[in-house]
Amino acid sequence: MAKMFASAGAPVSGTPISSAQAAGASRAEVLRVALVAGVFGAALVFFTGFAGADVLHAVAHDWRHAMAFPCH
Amino acid sequence: MLKRVLSAACAAGLAAGLATAALQHVTTVPLILEAERYETAVLDGWSAPEPGLMTAVAAHGDAAPGHAHGEGVQAHGGGDHAHGGWSPADGLERTLATTVATVVSGIGFALVLIAVLLLAGERITARTALAYAVGGFAATGLATGVCLAPELPGSAAAGVEARQLWWIGTAAATAAGLYLILKTRHAAALPLGLALLVVPHLVGAPHPDGYTSTVPAEIAARFAATSLAVHAAFWAAVGLGVGILWQRGEPRAAA
Numbered sequence: 001m002a003k004m005f006a007s008a009g010a011p012v013s014g015t016p017i018s019s020a021q022a023a024g025a026s027r028a029e030v031l032r033v034a035l036v037a038g039v040f041g042a043a044l045v046f047f048t049g050f051a052g053a054d055v056l057h058a059v060a061h062d063w064r065h066a067m068a069f070p071c072h
Numbered sequence: 073m074l075k076r077v078l079s080a081a082c083a084a085g086l087a088a089g090l091a092t093a094a095l096q097h098v099t100t101v102p103l104i105l106e107a108e109r110y111e112t113a114v115l116d117g118w119s120a121p122e123p124g125l126m127t128a129v130a131a132h133g134d135a136a137p138g139h140a141h142g143e144g145v146q147a148h149g150g151g152d153h154a155h156g157g158w159s160p161a162d163g164l165e166r167t168l169a170t171t172v173a174t175v176v177s178g179i180g181f182a183l184v185l186i187a188v189l190l191l192a193g194e195r196i197t198a199r200t201a202l203a204y205a206v207g208g209f210a211a212t213g214l215a216t217g218v219c220l221a222p223e224l225p226g227s228a229a230a231g232v233e234a235r236q237l238w239w240i241g242t243a244a245a246t247a248a249g250l251y252l253i254l255k256t257r258h259a260a261a262l263p264l265g266l267a268l269l270v271v272p273h274l275v276g277a278p279h280p281d282g283y284t285s286t287v288p289a290e291i292a293a294r295f296a297a298t299s300l301a302v303h304a305a306f307w308a309a310v311g312l313g314v315g316i317l318w319q320r321g322e323p324r325a326a327a
Contacts, residue, residue, distance in 0.1 A: 017195065018190075018193040018194055018195055019189070019190065019194065019195050019196040019318065019322075020073075020190050020193065022195070022322065023073050023076070025073050029073060030073075030190050030191070031191075032074075033073050033074045033077055033187075033190065034186075034187040034188075034190040034191045035187070036074060037074070037077050037078070037081065037183045037184070037186055037187040037190075038183065038184055038187035038188070038191075040180075040183055041081070041179070041180040041181065041182070041183025041184035041185075041186075041187065042180065042184060043180070044176050044177065044179055044180030044183065045177055045180035045181060045184070046180075047176065048173045048174075048176045048177040048180065049177060050236050050240075052232075054157030054158070055157065055158060058157060058158060058159030058160060058169070059159075059160065059169040059170075059172060059173055060169070060170075060173035060177075061159065061169075061170075062096065062100070062101050062104055062166070062169075062170040062173075063096070063170050063173040063174050063177065064173075065100065065104055065222070065223065065224065065225065065295075065299070066096050066100040066101075066104075066222075066299045066302050066303070067177070067212075067222075067299070067302075067303055067306075068213070068216065068217055068220060068221070068222035068223070068299060068300075068303070069236075069239065070220060070229070070232050070235035070236045070239050071223070071225075071232070072225070072229060072232060
């Protein structure tokens with residue numbers, strides 16, 4: 001699996017580098033991408049786990065109980 | 073890079089969500105249906121007030137969960153639980169609804185997991201993603217479950233917003249505490265991290281004054297244990313999915 005990871009752009013092969021570096025992303029880009037992913041992901045979890053709308057609650061009911069999201 | 077994050081998270085969330093939905097179908101869902109039979113049995117012996125009043129009670133939520141559910145049960149004639157509105161019919165429709173919710177949640181968890189892995193500067197592999205997923209389970213499953221145990225329908229509970237707030241705060245504090253303890257070396261990291269783990273439980277989750285559930289304790293206990301296992305399996309599937317699918321995209325993205 002480590003070999004799969006070896007990237008052409010890595011300065012020193014064998015040095016553990018982050019996936020962000022391997023993708024050639026700048027620190028700013030990593031921050032931007034992580035922020036977008038984190039906020040979008042948290043929103044999806046919120047809609048399925050917490051949102052009060054009746055329809056969302058009804059659809060996700062059994063899942064909310066299974067995950068112990070506070071439900072009723 | 074964002075495109076790659078989204079595609080890995082969607083694929084991992086879909087796979088983990090489908091697997092976990094199938095797991096729920098044979099573990100937690102039968103227990104929920106069983107609990108609803110007890111809830112319905114109690115309600116059958118209870119004369120319902122006029123529907124308008126019940127809707128008002130249901131809209132206010134949760135002062136008396138068993139009764140607040142009554143309107144839904146009687147209006148829809150099944151093991152139904154919505155606060156008086158539409159809800160999927162038992163059977164295929166309900167299974168599909170649960171599956172959709174699980175898949176969407178899976179994509180959400182996968183996105184958050186990838187975001188944390190990127191911010192932490194980790195190499196995203198099956199190993200690292202699974203390790204962080206274990207942390208995720210400790211945060212959203214174990215830490216929150218200590219004060220808010222997984223509950224079956226019909227259990228007494230305090231106001232839902234207050235519990236949700238406590239849940240979110242506890243999950244976030246636990247995740248941050250674990251990160252400080254396990255991944256940073258600063259001298260203050262250990263005491264601060266431990267404080268973040270402990271304080272939510274000193275604050276304590278909102279709890280009801282009494283107990284109202286008519287569901288036998290044996291079923292409730294089985295549900296609590298089973299649902300924690302499902303929760304753990306879900307996180308593990310999300311973690312493995314994220315790691316494996318990210319690796320699959322690695323050579324292309326790095327070239």
